[in-house]
Amino acid sequence: MRTAYTSDQIRTAETALMAGLPEGTLMSRAAAGLAMVCANLLQGVRGRVYGSHVALLAGGGDNGGDTLYAGARLASRGARVEAVLAGSRAHEGGLAALLAAGGRARPFDAARAGDLLARADIVLDGLVGIGGGGALREPYGTLAELTAGAAGLVVAVDVPSGVDASSGRVEGPAVRAHLTVTFGAYKAGLLVDPGASHTGSVELVDIGLGPHLPDPEVAAPTGDDVAGLLPRPGAESDKYRRGVVGIAAGSDTYTGAAVLSAGGAVRAGAGMVRFASTAEPVRLVRARWPEAVTTVLDPSAPEGLLDEVGRVQAWVLGPGLGTGPEAHAVARAVLAADVPVLVDADGLTLVAKDRTLLRRAAPTVLTPHAGELSRLLGVPRERIEAARLDHVRRAAAELGATVLLKGSTTLVAEEHRPVRVNTTGTPWLATGGTGDVLSGITGALLAAGLSGYDAASCAAYIHGLAARIAARGGAAGGGDGRRGEAPIAALDVAEAVPEALRML
Numbered sequence: 001m002r003t004a005y006t007s008d009q010i011r012t013a014e015t016a017l018m019a020g021l022p023e024g025t026l027m028s029r030a031a032a033g034l035a036m037v038c039a040n041l042l043q044g045v046r047g048r049v050y051g052s053h054v055a056l057l058a059g060g061g062d063n064g065g066d067t068l069y070a071g072a073r074l075a076s077r078g079a080r081v082e083a084v085l086a087g088s089r090a091h092e093g094g095l096a097a098l099l100a101a102g103g104r105a106r107p108f109d110a111a112r113a114g115d116l117l118a119r120a121d122i123v124l125d126g127l128v129g130i131g132g133g134g135a136l137r138e139p140y141g142t143l144a145e146l147t148a149g150a151a152g153l154v155v156a157v158d159v160p161s162g163v164d165a166s167s168g169r170v171e172g173p174a175v176r177a178h179l180t181v182t183f184g185a186y187k188a189g190l191l192v193d194p195g196a197s198h199t200g201s202v203e204l205v206d207i208g209l210g211p212h213l214p215d216p217e218v219a220a221p222t223g224d225d226v227a228g229l230l231p232r233p234g235a236e237s238d239k240y241r242r243g244v245v246g247i248a249a250g251s252d253t254y255t256g257a258a259v260l261s262a263g264g265a266v267r268a269g270a271g272m273v274r275f276a277s278t279a280e281p282v283r284l285v286r287a288r289w290p291e292a293v294t295t296v297l298d299p300s301a302p303e304g305l306l307d308e309v310g311r312v313q314a315w316v317l318g319p320g321l322g323t324g325p326e327a328h329a330v331a332r333a334v335l336a337a338d339v340p341v342l343v344d345a346d347g348l349t350l351v352a353k354d355r356t357l358l359r360r361a362a363p364t365v366l367t368p369h370a371g372e373l374s375r376l377l378g379v380p381r382e383r384i385e386a387a388r389l390d391h392v393r394r395a396a397a398e399l400g401a402t403v404l405l406k407g408s409t410t411l412v413a414e415e416h417r418p419v420r421v422n423t424t425g426t427p428w429l430a431t432g433g434t435g436d437v438l439s440g441i442t443g444a445l446l447a448a449g450l451s452g453y454d455a456a457s458c459a460a461y462i463h464g465l466a467a468r469i470a471a472r473g474g475a476a477g478g479g480d481g482r483r484g485e486a487p488i489a490a491l492d493v494a495e496a497v498p499e500a501l502r503m504l
């Protein structure tokens, strides 16, 4: 599990660690690690450190201090290092070290800074780190914007400036780095969008904080973590041990979502899929997934609506269900069941309109995108997008459910647990119907007995991995980065789930 922390948690751990160390030890560890990463980069792009051009953007705090000390180390190896001092004051020790090593430093001047960035092989963004707050003030904001025109690689020191280290919030100009070198531990804002899309790759420099870190605020499961949580059938397995998932989805108007959700559940290894809906979606699901056992519902007679469905260990409710009175009757019947229920899509709209549906004892998993969460919380969508971590946490507490917030970084929140961040996926996943597949995968894992928290985070991981496999045309396919990927359809994602499971 890759764990991540808020700025306050990092500061507390740093204070505890520093109490037993000579002053300046942590900064010199941080600067040494940073200089080493930069030297390796320069070796890569220039073939040597000597004679390379390094630009430092140094704010007035310790983040600037780390940067100036690292610049001093590079200058002492023969790099031509020049610092732009963004604040009215600069870190004294760092500045003295840089000048003593032969580096140069000048106060901010926009034209000169632009020129410097156009010449530098690497640019170190040391404007603000965990001490930053709110939108970048001037001239920090202008400098952050100028990095977009840098000719060389942009290395963010600890955190890309303009990204809130604790939450990933971005409120104005922010540096987009090729690489972020972070000290001591991952900051939560490096793993959560919009911050995560500003970091480039992230390299952790160990400064000895480990023993002083508290429980994390955020955790990103690895493939091994997911593999460890997944149930594997044994010799004694039968369909009930593997898990029977019920799917209440689709309507005579919307049929595709039902087929996709059922596909996610079938391919993720449900012991059995019981599909319950009106006649048309039932006909289509039978045609595409003959292994599903189907029941035609008559929601105009809500009494005993699900009596004919048979035993189910978890339900998926909502994809393509519609939002009218009959859909409401289905939602009420499903949510009255004493088994875990995943609510998605139209199910979320129904729940937003009638929160009494969520008064239940068995676990509930809600899987909104930002627009659906906006309706559930009564908060504008833009505010949710800007502060995803805060809102997913709030939703879990307020709705008493596990909440999986979809998006470029999918988050899973449950009260009193670290928010889990999903690291798999591809931008090609942003296409209609993929969410329905995710609902089926999650439902299968819930039925197999995983908790809502584990089922949602494992399903997000598997779904993202399957999408990547589908986009690359197979587990071994594709090329470097996004280049080897092609558009995918939602059903391709369902079909790639077994390959994703094989890889775990």
Ligand SMILES: NC(=O)C1=CN([C@@H]2O[C@H](COP(=O)(O)OP(=O)(O)OC[C@H]3O[C@@H](n4cnc5c(N)ncnc54)[C@H](O)[C@@H]3O)[C@@H](O)[C@H]2O)[C@@H](O)CC1
Binding pocket: 011, 014, 015, 018, 026, 027, 028, 030, 059, 060, 061, 062, 063, 064, 066, 087, 127, 128, 129, 130, 131, 132, 133, 134, 135, 136, 137, 138, 140, 157, 158, 159, 183, 207
């Ligand atoms: N605390 C520690 O023990 C260690 C800290 N380290 C470094 O120190 C950093 C934290 O240093 P600081 O606490 O001095 O804080 P920062 O250097 O991150 O930020 C504080 C500075 O930024 C300015 N600032 C804050 N918000 C701003 C905004 N919106 N616009 C413009 N300027 C703004 C402040 O006026 C101040 O000059 C870490 O990110 C890390 O780089 C490392 O050296 C490791 C050890």
Ligand SMILES: [K+]
Binding pocket: 063, 125, 126, 127, 128, 129, 156, 157, 158, 159, 160, 161
């Ligand atoms: K920074």
